Amino acid sequence: MYEQYKLSYDYNGLELHIDEATVETHYGKHHAAYTKTLNETAEKAGVADMPIEELLKGLDKVTDEGLRKMLRNHGGGYYNHNLYFKTISPEGGDASFENASDVFKKAVERDFGGLDVLKEKMSAAAMGQFGSGWAFLSATPDGKLVISASPNQDNPLSEGTANTPIVALDVWEHAYYLKYRNLRADYIKAFWNVIDWVKVSELF
Ligand code: MN
Numbered sequence: 001m002y003e004q005y006k007l008s009y010d011y012n013g014l015e016l017h018i019d020e021a022t023v024e025t026h027y028g029k030h031h032a033a034y035t036k037t038l039n040e041t042a043e044k045a046g047v048a049d050m051p052i053e054e055l056l057k058g059l060d061k062v063t064d065e066g067l068r069k070m071l072r073n074h075g076g077g078y079y080n081h082n083l084y085f086k087t088i089s090p091e092g093g094d095a096s097f098e099n100a101s102d103v104f105k106k107a108v109e110r111d112f113g114g115l116d117v118l119k120e121k122m123s124a125a126a127m128g129q130f131g132s133g134w135a136f137l138s139a140t141p142d143g144k145l146v147i148s149a150s151p152n153q154d155n156p157l158s159e160g161t162a163n164t165p166i167v168a169l170d171v172w173e174h175a176y177y178l179k180y181r182n183l184r185a186d187y188i189k190a191f192w193n194v195i196d197w198v199k200v201s202e203l204f
Contacts (some may be wrong), residue, residue: 002042002052004035005082005125013090017190019179027085034077034153041070053080053164056157076153080134083168087203092196104201111145115197118145123188125149126171137167139204166203167195 007013007027010181012020036068042048047055059066062068097115099103110133118137126135129149136148136155143163148156148163158162176187 002035002038002050004031004078004099007085009090014189014194016087017193018088022176022178023177026174027081030049031077031081031085031096032076034081036096037070038074038078041067047071051066051132053157056155057160059158070156073153076155076158078151080155080165080168080170081158083165084170087167087196088191088194089196089199090194091198092194094193096195100197100201102203104197104204107143107145107204118147119192122147122167122169123185126188126190127185134171134173135169136165137200138165139165164203166200
């Protein structure tokens with residue numbers, strides 16, 4: 001049984017950056033639906049007891065093509081949204097970077113030259129993702145930080161890389177359209193005001 005991450009803040013906890021109606025719909029409807037469909041599909045495919053990371057890395061072992069596609073989309077949706085909602089918080093933003101772990105802060109300095117460049121590069125990846133998808137900050141097996149983008153509910157696990165996502169920036173229109181309409185760039189700026197670098201550094 002895959003459990004939807006329990007929010008540590010209220011639906012209106014991220015105002016004025018991400019509005020209450022968006023969190024309510026995004027978490028309460030979209031994320032809940034991915035979780036429900038994943039559980040139903042995993043049961044049918046006989047993989048319900050697998051850790052989600054293992055399931056997404058080993059999709060090619062699911063022989064039924066229809067089930068494999070469902071697991072990729074809904075398993076990815078479940079995993080990506082758990083990471084998204086887990087790493088944003090009312091305590092997020094640039095100020096939280098000060099309290100992130102030293103090893104993470106050093107890695108950001110080493111691989112990007114600073115937090116501003118990391119944010120610029122990841123914003124560009126998110127803007128450049130045509131249509132629905134995500135931008136990710138991931139850790140490589142040897143502890144380097146890398147940025148990537150994926151369509152739909154794919155991620156570095158389902159794409160077969162060895163990297164582990166630690167920041168997931170959702171750029172599906174459902175993540176921002178109620179407040180930001182077509183202005184994806186404004187939503188991305190708002191996302192940086194809620195990303196909690198302490199939580200990100202714990203994952204790193
Ligand atoms: Mn979403």
